[in-house]
Amino acid sequence: MDLRQKRYADTVVLSPVGRIDHSTSEGFKAALAPYMARCAVGLDRVLLDFVSVEYISSVGLRVLMLASKQAKTQGGSLGVAALQPAVKEIFDISRFTMVLDVFPSVREGLARLSPPALAAFDAG
Numbered sequence: 128m129d130l131r132q133k134r135y136a137d138t139v140v141l142s143p144v145g146r147i148d149h150s151t152s153e154g155f156k157a158a159l160a161p162y163m164a165r166c167a168v169g170l171d172r173v174l175l176d177f178v179s180v181e182y183i184s185s186v187g188l189r190v191l192m193l194a195s196k197q198a199k200t201q202g203g204s205l206g207v208a209a210l211q212p213a214v215k216e217i218f219d220i221s222r223f224t225m226v227l228d229v230f231p232s233v234r235e236g237l238a239r240l241s242p243p244a245l246a247a248f249d250a251g
Contacts, residue, residue: 168202
């Protein structure tokens with residue numbers, strides 16, 4: 128799976144596209160891995176922009192859960208923003224909103240994760 132990337136100061140915004148399910152979850156995990164390695168205290172914050180994700184299955188949620196655990200272990204910050212209605216419903220039903228920081232928009236996610244990243248976003 129291809130992740131579009133944009134950097135705003137100390138935060139990387141990653142934008143997956145399509146479905147995160149059994150056939151794409153390993154690709155998503157592999158694409159996410161180098162960013163999660165840098166998602167640590169004093170390094171990068173990571174915000175996943177889900178505006179173009181139309182569906183996520185339980186295996187996709189597992190990838191997110193593992194990424195969240197890795198970020199916490201490393202002292203990093205990971206968030207998810209801009210969930211589409213179907214994906215938001217899946218997050219709500221599975222209570223993933225309690226596992227991850229979920230934000231209504233990328234801008235709100237940046238505001239919470241990093242004031243310098245928000246300033247860069249607003250300037251760009």
